[in-house]
Each structure stands twice: as structure tokens, then as C-alpha cells.
Amino acid sequence: xxxxxxxxxxxxxxxxxxxxxxxxxxxxxxxxxxxxxxxxxxxxxxxxxxxxxxxxxxxxxxxxxxxxxxxxxxxxxxxxxxxxxxxxxxxxxxxxxxxxxxxxxxxxxxxxxxxxxxxxxxxxxxxxxxxxxxxxxxxxxxxxxxxxxxxxxxxxxxxxxxxxxxxxxxxxxxxxxxxxxxxxxxxxxxxxxxxxxxxxxxxxxxxxxxxxxxxxxxxxxxxxxxxxxxxxxxxxxxxxxxxxxxxxxxx
Numbered sequence: 001x002x003x004x005x006x007x008x009x010x011x012x013x014x015x016x017x018x019x020x021x022x023x024x025x026x027x028x029x030x031x032x033x034x035x036x037x038x039x040x041x042x043x044x045x046x047x048x049x050x051x052x053x054x055x056x057x058x059x060x061x062x063x064x065x066x067x068x069x070x071x072x073x074x075x076x077x078x079x080x081x082x083x084x085x086x087x088x089x090x091x092x093x094x095x096x097x098x099x100x101x102x103x104x105x106x107x108x109x110x111x112x113x114x115x116x117x118x119x120x121x122x123x124x125x126x127x128x129x130x131x132x133x134x135x136x137x138x139x140x141x142x143x144x145x146x147x148x149x150x151x152x153x154x155x156x157x158x159x160x161x162x163x164x165x166x167x168x169x170x171x172x173x174x175x176x177x178x179x180x181x182x183x184x185x186x187x188x189x190x191x192x193x194x195x196x197x198x199x200x201x202x203x204x205x206x207x208x209x210x211x212x213x214x215x216x217x218x219x220x221x222x223x224x225x226x227x228x229x230x231x232x233x234x235x236x237x238x239x240x241x242x243x244x245x246x247x248x249x250x251x
Contacts, residue, residue, distance in 0.1 A: 060212035062172035098149030167198035176241035211238035
């Protein structure tokens, strides 16, 4: 079997099974593990999979640039945003993450909502300027332009005195094995810092993020109160696996 044929087979299996285990594939195909790992390295370099220990997972399309992500799964993001908006209750202090789903969430908040909102996203903050009863706080720092959020040491230090009721967390990947992931290490650290300052953390998981993974772990699944998703198919492999792990899903 030619290398291109093997790689196409690996991608087909990845789409069907949601994960690849190099050792098992080597036995099944009668190849060395080194050959499988080499194929996975090449596929990962082409952005077609996310390598993990022992194999690979589907790569998240949510690691694209901010402008491109705005056009991905827009209807799913809107539905997730409308459901998540109910978690921002009157009188609460809520932290909104950055990204396109968080921006949709900001736009979904009622115009007369009275609450305190903290964000490290200039775009999210701008979307809330016309909410007269929201007390808006913006966390500053170096702006990571790929996601349009402040992160880095100064931003992490700025959240030290924060105490919030809820954090609405954006990630690029939600996978039963890899947990909650994103594509940048500094951004992952910022998300963890915000999660530590909130009583409850809920994940904003539009359809394109489910069953995929990125390079950097944000949090394990057991560290969040729930995942907001518009997924309702009881036979969906990822949703079923999440439920089996005791993860609360808010469709």
C-alpha cells in the first residue's frame, strides 16, 4: 500500500471512529508502528489530525483565524449562545471568554439584563456597550490577535482578585479522551486562571468542536459544571461518551 493510500485510509478511519491508535492500526495493517506514526506526523503537519500519545484525534476547525471561525457553524453557535445566555442571571457576576461563540452569547444577553460582566475580549466588551444595566469590566494585557483576547502574564495577574458566579468558557476542542483543549498555550493558561476564579464553569461547545482536539489542554472534563451544546442526537458518539463520564450536557 502506497503512503498516500495509507494516509487516506487513516483519515477515513479517523472520521469513522473518532480516534486512531497507532499500535492497533499497525497490527491490523501489517505495518510497523513507526510507519503509522510517520503517517500521523505528516497528516498532523498538514493540519488533518491532532497527534496525541499513542495515536491521533480529529483536529478542530476552530483553530482557524478569528475571521474564518465567524463563518463556521454559525447556526450552532447561535443556539449555544441562546442557551448559555440563561446562565447569566440577574444580579450575578459572569465572566465571558473570547471567541465567536462568546461574542454570539454577548449579543444574546437581554438588553435589560442587570449583571456584572467581566471579559478579556475587546469584541465581547464592545458588544455589551449598549446594555445600560450591565456593569462591564475588561481585563487588559497582551492581545492575542488570533482569538482577539488579552492573555499572558499581565492578564493572568489581573484576574487574581476576581470572584465570579459563572465563567462561560470557550474552547476549540471537546473530546471524551482529550478533554477540553485549545490551540495556544498562553490562551489555555488564561482560561484556567479565569476558571479558578468562578464558582461554576460552563463550556460553550458548538457543533464543530465536539469530538475534536487541539494541542493544549485547558481543563479536564470533570472540572466543569457542564457543557452547553445544541447536540440532541442520542446516538452521537461524542455526546454518548461524555454522558457516560458523568458530564452534564445542556442542550
